[in-house]
Amino acid sequence: MSSSERRWQPSREGFLEELADGVWAYVQPDGSWFLSNAGLIRAGEVVVHVDSAATVRRTHALRAAADALGLPRRRVVIATHHHGDHTNGNATLDPELLVAHRNVPQELAEAILVPPPGVFSPVDWGVVEVRSPDLLVDGWLGLELGGRTLEVAARGLPAHTRGDAVVWLPAAKVLFAGDLCFVGGTPFALGGSVAGWIETLAWLRGFDADVVVPGHGPVATMQALEPVERYLRFVWHVAHEAHEAGVGPLEAARSVDLGEFGDWRDPERIVGNLHRALAELGGGEVDVLAAFGDMIAFNGGRPLTCYA
Ligand SMILES: [Zn+2]
Structure with a gap:
């Protein structure tokens, strides 16, 4: 096994990748269920976090990585969407300001952030508290923080969820795409829209990014959007x-x-994605629990593999 392959095995903690001066991705291999990426941006007297982590233990590791860089303890968090792997740690990070898409409060209210036993292989989630956003974004928000310009942008269509936002650093040309982009893992549209996601990708191509941080998987470029769209x-x-x-x-x-797409991580998501797409074509609602039941059946009756 080469060192890069070893680095990409499921691990208990993420690693930092510096993308530009004062900008890091916190990458959690192997990017499968609940192993999401986060961002750290130095902005004067505060640190801006893009997303947190799925479990309390993993959030402590993320916070320790930020502290080890000497980043400020005053935190702003921008959530790319409501899913638990991106938001469960928000209360633990205890930010002074939490920014999210305008649909995130309703998504949080309806979500099951910590899955019931039996759906995934066992995970120690810790005590997860929901932290509600303080500032909601409808379309576009420009932030000037500590001499740095950050933009939070949303296409406004259901895609990965009904409340997806991206974080764009125009000077560094870094795009934190959240789960609108997966690299090496199967995109998951159960809670959003397959058709809306395809349209959202066309909008996403309008960003002139040199670096794209996907929600899951290794740091990439805009080329990473192509296989997502093909899928x-x-x-x-x-x-x-x-x-x-x-x-x-x-x-x-x-x-x-x-x-x-057969060797991408979490291939069983094809079942959930077809639940969503067939509901879009038939005009019906998605039964999320039935969809997960079918994904487990597709997985040979075994709980879905989760290394969180
Ligand atoms: Zn997600």
Whole structure:
């Protein structure tokens, strides 16, 4: 095993990658379920965190990494969306200001942030408290903090969730894309929209980024958006055929060849994605618990693998 392969095995802590002066990605291998990336941005007297982590223990590790860099203890957190792997640690980070998309409070109210036992392999989540956002973004927000310009932007369509935002650093040309971008892992649209995500990617291409930090997986460039779009178009195509044939999401997923996407992490997400796409085509609602049940069935009846 090479050192880069070893570095990309599931690990108990993330590692820092410096992207520009005072800008870091905190990357948690292997990027599978609940192993999300975060960002750290020095901004004068405060540190801006992009997202937190899934468990209290992992959030302590993230905070220790920020402290080891000598970053300020005064924190602003920008949440890219409400999912637990990106927000469960927000109360532990205890920010002076928490910024999120305008739909995040409702998403938080409806979400199951800590999954019930049996869905994933066992995880020590710690005591997770919901921290509500203080400032909501509808479209675009420019922030001038400590001599640094940050922008929080949202396309406004359901995509990965109903409340996705990205963080853009125009001077450094760094884009924190949240879960609108996955690298080496299967994108997950169950709580959003396959069609809306494809449209959101077209908007995302408007950013002139040199560096893209995905929500999961290694730091990348704008090229990383291409396989995400190919996958979503593949899901949309499979869903159309299943819709016309009257086939359900699990059956459709079992009969399809994932092709170039087959060795991505968390392939069972094809089932959840087809639940969402078929609901979009049929005009119905998604039953999230049924979708996870079908994903477990697709996974051979075993809980989904989670290293958080
Ligand atoms: Zn997510």
